[in-house]
Amino acid sequence: MSFDLARYQDPHAIQRVLLDAKTIAIVGLSANPLRASNFVGFYMQRHGYRIIPVNPREAEVLGEKSYPSLREVPVPVDIVDVFRAPSAVPGIARDAVAIHAKCLWCQFTVISEEGARIAEAGGLTVIMDRCLKVEHARYAGRMHWLGFNTERITSVRGALQ
Numbered sequence: 001m002s003f004d005l006a007r008y009q010d011p012h013a014i015q016r017v018l019l020d021a022k023t024i025a026i027v028g029l030s031a032n033p034l035r036a037s038n039f040v041g042f043y044m045q046r047h048g049y050r051i052i053p054v055n056p057r058e059a060e061v062l063g064e065k066s067y068p069s070l071r072e073v074p075v076p077v078d079i080v081d082v083f084r085a086p087s088a089v090p091g092i093a094r095d096a097v098a099i100h101a102k103c104l105w106c107q108f109t110v111i112s113e114e115g116a117r118i119a120e121a122g123g124l125t126v127i128m129d130r131c132l133k134v135e136h137a138r139y140a141g142r143m144h145w146l147g148f149n150t151e152r153i154t155s156v157r158g159a160l161q
Helices: 011-020 036-046 084-096 113-121 130-142
Strands: 021-028 050-054 078-083 103-106 127-130
Touching: 011 127, 011 130, 021 036, 021 113, 036 050, 036 130, 050 127, 078 084, 103 113, 113 127
Parallel strands: 021 050, 021 078, 078 103, 103 127
Antiparallel strands: none
């Protein structure tokens, strides 16, 4: 039996997770604004989610205290968003189960069959190989074909004024 990645990319599950969530712990969130994790955290924070950085190398990111591990986060977490190598996912999944998170979300290329099994066995929804920011933008109607909001309502491409 092969690993069915499509099982962890269900649009209905993605929408449900995004609508129900309020707090997102981002494992591997960097203070460097040029890193994808920072861009995703900043975007999600601007759209009303509470962001909790989980990175032992950072004291604070995006104005929030950073924690060395998920198990040290003192508030309930809805989504655990993973910006780490696939080999780290099983341990992160165990921690996500231990803190009673609702979803384990693994970013693009972060794919771990073992991590998915651990999270599912612990009752978590698993989303894998999908970007949290891209999926939020897709379902919130803020996605331009290049991946950013142009703030233009029309699809007609006339001269910019």
